[in-house]
């Protein structure tokens with residue numbers, strides 16, 4: 018076989034890759050080719066072509082299989098030898114076996130030797146007892162251990178055999194070692210092979226990969242120079258590789274084998290679970306490997322709940338459904354048990370004893386489960402929430418904000434924040450996200466806007482009242498902030514600003530290196546490290562001197578245009594994130610988490626946080642939800658990397674097919690980065706992550722620096738050319754005709770979310786359905802009557818050209834604007850909200866008869882008493898206390914959605930009476946007057 022030139026056959030591997038599908042497809046192809054080759058007449062014409070195809074497939078696969086335990090290098094060598102010796106029957110047999118074992122995961126249960134022709138495919142299964150005592154057969158969990166050691170073939174085989182010999186049938190897990198010889202190979206392996214759960218590094222390895230150098234040079238580049246310097250210094254070499262592995266896959270267990278006695282030197286920078294002195298301690302190593310994985314596998318609360326449900330308990334608790342008793346005794350609802358099975362009822366409890374724990378004051382398995390969640394998501398502490406992120410948001414706001422504190426918030430945030438701010442009595446300063454009028458959706462709030470607002474409060478002497486910045490990351494439509502930069506620059510203006518990042522849609526992001534950098538927890542940790550470095554302190558001094566030289570008149574303009582740095586002596590990292598774990602990872606509905614990285618938590622927040630948690634948490638929390646959060650955490654710590662990579666891979670497949678299919682493009686435009694992120698926010702200049710020549714190679718570049726980027730797994734499709742609006746398309750075409758469920762539309766777009774539960778077949782199914790819809794639309798167009806055609810044209814124009822511009826936030830009425838005299842515009846939303854509880858304070862203004870506009874022209878200010886939330890887009894276009902602008906009226910009239918919360922078309926808009934507004938104004942004037950008087954003067958007036 019010819020020497021492999023990988024540079025021609027492989028593209029660089031990024032933080033995400035499409036190798037899984039490629040691997041699967043290439044084995045299928047190889048199976049087909051080798052089967053033909055084994056059956057064809059060797060003298061026939063097609064042989065040469067087939068041989069070439071087999072050779073290329075083997076070359077292509079070898080690059081991947083070098084880094085996987087199965088097929089092993091021995092297996093691959095066996096195939097290559099069969100090919101070289103033209104023993105095509107054995108080759109075909111070997112390939113089919115590998116393909117079969119890969120597909121059904123046999124290699125996870127036993128070592129496979131291809132040279133044995135009749136492999137029995139028996140399952141070496143680990144039997145578990147289920148709750149009812151029945152045996153269930155679930156294979157023993159399997160993982161792979163990466164050993165980085167530069168060995169000759171014989172030594173490598175010896176090492177593999179010695180590791181294999183450590184394994185024991187009673188072990189909790191089954192594992193197989195793989196050896197790679199160099200630094201680069203190690204990086205390729207952990208990116209490609211998601212089965213790897215632990216790495217053993219034995220410094221003394223070379224930097225470059227002999228066969229695949231270049232595949233990851235862009236990842237290694239940053240530390241390449243440094244490494245070259247230290248290449249023979251085993252201490253630095255191990256640490257550098259450990260650091261990079263932890264950056265790419267922080268969940269992995271790392272072990273260092275050192276030739277130097279650890280007591281004598283600082284060998285370990287904290288990346289390693291354990292440092293072994295020489296490799297003699299194999300049994301220790303074996304137990305460490307199993308123990309490391311067992312620590313992630315452990316599910317304290319799920320296990321406690323399972324155990325509890327097996328106990329024969331008598332229930333005199335207020336829970337008749339527990340242990341299915343109320344159902345078993347019923348003559349009418351037995352089908353409930355048939356449908357759900359018994360376990361769900363056996364585990365139905367809210368008891369805090371019997372090995373279980375209290376959510377309101379956890380001290381046992383729930384506490385531990387939450388600590389594990391903190392480890393998985395990189396927070397300082399994490400809390401489980403059983404009523405979704407809607408509740409999590411209210412908890413965080415209440416915990417941190419007192420009545421009268423100012424919160425800066427993106428106006429199109431989820432409604433739970435608006436309600437949370439009503440409850441907390443926050444004074445709300447809405448920030449406008451950039452609008453995408455042609456799509457009827459919003460992006461994010463530009464950093465410049467945030468800085469301008471903070472600097473304005475500073476100029477007014479009100480900055481100390483600004484408590485929190487609250488933003489949505491990522492947005493429903495997948496717009497992702499540069500979280501780290503936003504926090505850094507805001508902290509430069511207000512060093513103790515609290516951040517609440519609503520990551521309802523971003524729980525999965527922690528499990529891929531490229532996504533992780535844009536999560537709140539990772540950004541908080543990264544800033545925390547940065548501000549402790551001497552290098553940063555020096556950098557800050559240079560910045561401070563530069564800033565001091567800028568003329569006061571120009572300072573604000575300079576600060577808006579330049580990157581700001583916080584004072585490391587003053588800065589406090591105070592970051593909170595709420596996530597709907599149930600939206601993007603394995604968790605039962607309503608399973609959410611709050612993650613916290615707040616340096617002042619213990620000192621300033623813990624008590625109020627506990628109170629807020631008590632306020633919003635049921636005293637009968639659903640334990641099934643809590644247990645699902647615990648076991649879902651196990652999943653992400655053991656296979657989050659794999660699942661998120663698959664999610665990306667599938668999204669990319671869907672996107673690529675849609676970008677390149679002329680037929681689909683006739684009606685559907687799959688939007689790319691530039692469609693959702695305007696040019697001024699794309700510093701990288703990347704329009705689309707996809708390029709016909711290089712594939713999906715642009716994502717890292719955009720995600721590294723751009724102010725906003727799009728999450729490619731959220732696929733917005735513009736359907737304006739169909740002449741069908743988003744809602745109708747969702748209900749009539751996708752759901753009714755094809756059973757496809759989506760949950761977000763705008764007037765002219767639909768959103769497909771690819772998640773960890775999406776399979777390759779569901780992508781194929783979706784593409785098939787879209788093709789079928791195209792056929793249907795083509796037939797419809799062909800058969801239209803002239804009148805229908807004219808109507809269709811009108812609809813297309815309406816959906817592609819006549820989009821009502823999204824209205825900006827107008828303003829709060831003076832009556833609800835306590836800072837008005839000082840020049841600030843935040844609103845007391847709570848005051849307006851509760852004022853409408855009194856019938857005398859409001860009336861209805863009809864939208865349709867023109868009366869409202871007539872009066873507006875005459876100068877009356879109409880002020881909303883309620884939240885008005887159209888679905889879509891799903892955010893309030895009016896909030897209590899907000900002045901109704903002409904722009905908002907026009908938007909409302911142009912809306913063709915049926916569901917508008919807070920609005921009854923028969924009654925009209927609920928607005929405050931002029932009388933109540935005038936009364937409030939008078940009161941406010943008095944208050945302002947008194948505010949300016951001294952206490953003595955006030956007492957005099959009152960007397």
Ligand SMILES: Cc1ncc(COP(=O)(O)O)c(C=O)c1O
Nearest residue numbers: 404405406407431489519521597
């Ligand atoms: C940005 C955002 N935050 C919070 C929520 C509420 O989350 P949950 O459904 O978990 O209550 C949603 C729901 O869609 C959301 O989109």
